[in-house]
Amino acid sequence: MQRSEMPSINTQERLLAWALVLVCVALLFAQAPHGGDFYWSDSPRHALNGVFVMDLAKAMPFDDPAGYAYRYYAQYPALTILFYPPLFYAISAPFYAVLGVSHETALLVVALHYLALGLGCWRLARFWLPAAPSLAFAALVLWLPEVAFWGRQVMLEVPAFAFLVWSTVAVVAYLRGAPPRWLYLGAALLVLGMYTKISVAYMGVVYAALIAQRDGWAMLRNRHHWWVAALALVGLLPLAVLTLKFGQANLQSVTGVADAVASRTSWQGWVWYLQQIPSQAGWPLTALGLAGAVMAAWRRMPGLGFWWLGFGVGYLFFSSIDLKEARHSVFLLPSVTFFAVLLLHTLVPPRVGHGAVAALALLVLATAGLTVWTRPVFYVQGYARAAAEVARLAPRDSTVMFSGYRDGSFVFNMRALEGRRDLHVMRADKLLLGVAVRRELGVEQKGLTEGEIADALNANGVHYVVMQPGFWADLEAMQRFERVMSSDQFEEVARISTPANHKAHETELVIYRNKGAVTPRRRGIDIELKIINRRISAD
Incomplete structure (x- = not known):
C-alpha cells in the first residue's frame, strides 16, 4: 500500500454521509419483521442472550453465577450465551433495561450497528476514492442482498461487520502515516469484532501482511507492533477459554461436519463461496466488480493491496471451514463492491450527464431494487x-x-x-x-x-x-x-x-x-x- 496523505473531508460531506446512511438504514429497517415474528433459529436466541445479560446484571448473583445461568436456561431453554461471543449481548442489555424486552429493541441495537457499518464503509472508501464514489460504495454495501437479508434480523453478521470496518479504517490510517495510536485502535476494534463474531479474525492476517509490505523486516524492530500483538493476545484469552470450554460445536464446524454442503477436502468446497457471490451481491454488481478487478490488475493500479488481500485471505479462511453458509462470507463483499465502484469512477466519462456519479446512482438504485424485490427478510408470525x-x-x-x-x-x-x-x-x-x-x-x-x-x-x-x-x-x-x-x-x-x-x-x-x-x-x-x-x- 502506498503512503499518501489522509483524505480531507469537509463538514458538508460528513453531513451528507450521515444523511445518506441514515436514510438507507431507516428504509431498510422499515421492512424488517418485528413483533416476535422471527425466522432464523439463531435470531431469537441472540435476542434472548441480551435479555439474560440484563437479568443477570439486575440479579447480581455473585455467590453462584453459574447456578443462576443454569436456572435461567431451565426456565427459558433457548439461551446460548456461552456458545457465542458475548459482546453483542452486553451492548443489548442496557437497551432492554431502558426500552423493555421486545423484538423491536433487539432490532434497534442491530440498526445502530448497521448505521456504524455504513459510515465506516464511507470513511474507508475515502482513502481511495473521492466523495461521491465513496458515498455510493457505502450505500451499495448497505443494500447488498446478503447483507440486507441478515442485517435486518437479530444476527451477529452486521454488528461484527461494523467493528471490522472501523478497525480497518484505523489500520489503513496508520498505514497512510497516522500515529501508532491508530494501530492500537484498529487492533482493539478487531478484538471487539471477534468478541461479536470470531470469524472476523482473518483480518489480522491482512493487517500483518500490509504492514510487512510497507515496512519489510523493519516491522519487527517497531516496538508498537509487538505491543499491539501482545495486547491483542491478552485481550483474546478470555474468548479463547470460552470457545474451548463451550464452543466445541463451533470448532467442529471448522474441522468437519456430517452435513457439509461442500467439503473443504473437495474442489467444490473451494469454489462454493465464489458461486454464492452473484446471489449475495446481485448479478449487475458482480459483473461490474469482476470487470473492475480485471481492469485494476491489467492497469496495475497501485495502492489496492488491502482490497486484494482482504478478499483473498478471507476467501481462503472461509473456504477452509467445513460448515458453509452464504452469510458467513458477507465480509468479502466490500471488495467486490469496491472494484465495481472503481470501474465506473475510472471509465465513465464525466461529460456524460454527471458521468460516473449518474452511473453509480443507477447502480445503487438497481441494487436496492433487487434487494427489495428478491431478498425480503423472511418471517413467521403467530x-x-x-x-x-x-x-x-x-x-x-x-x-x-x-x-x-x-x-x-x-x-x-x-x-x-x-x-x-x-x-x-x-x-x-x-x-x-x-x-x-x-x-x-x-x-x-x-x-x-x-x-x-x-x-x-x-x-x-x-x-x-x-x-x-x-x-x-x-x-x-x-x-x-x-x-x-x-x-x-x-x-x-x-x-x-x-x-x-x-x-x-x-x-x-x-x-x-x-x-x-x-x-x-x-x-x-x-x-x-x-x-x-x-x-x-x-x-
Missing part, C-alpha cells in the same frame, strides 16, 4: 400470539411445554411477557430426544412410552402444551407424543395460524390443556446440553 394466549390461560408458577421447530421464537416471546415471569418453558425435544446441536448431526430417541410421557408432563407441572402438528413426526418418540396429545388426558383449546412469507416448516400451532393430575412444578431438573457436551442441574 408465536407472539401463542405465547400471549398460553400466558393468559396458564396457572401461576406452572410449566408450558413447547414442541416445534421454532422453539427459540416461542421462548423469547414468553420472556417478553413481563407480567408472566413466573412461567417456565419446557421443550418436548429435551424430554423425548437427544439432539446433537441440530438434527442433521444426529438424534437419539429416549424411548419413553406414551404413559411415561403423560406422567412426565404431570410431574413437571405442565398445564398447557403448545405444539406444531407433525413436528419431526418421522420419529417414533414424536409420534408417541402426538398420540398423548390426542388422548383423553388433553383437550384442544386453541389453534393459531403461523402465516409466513416463505415456505415455512409449519402452518399452525395448537394449544392443549392437560386435564390430568398435574403436580406443582418440580425443582432439581437435569438438562442435557449436547451443544456444549455437558449435563446441568437446575434447582
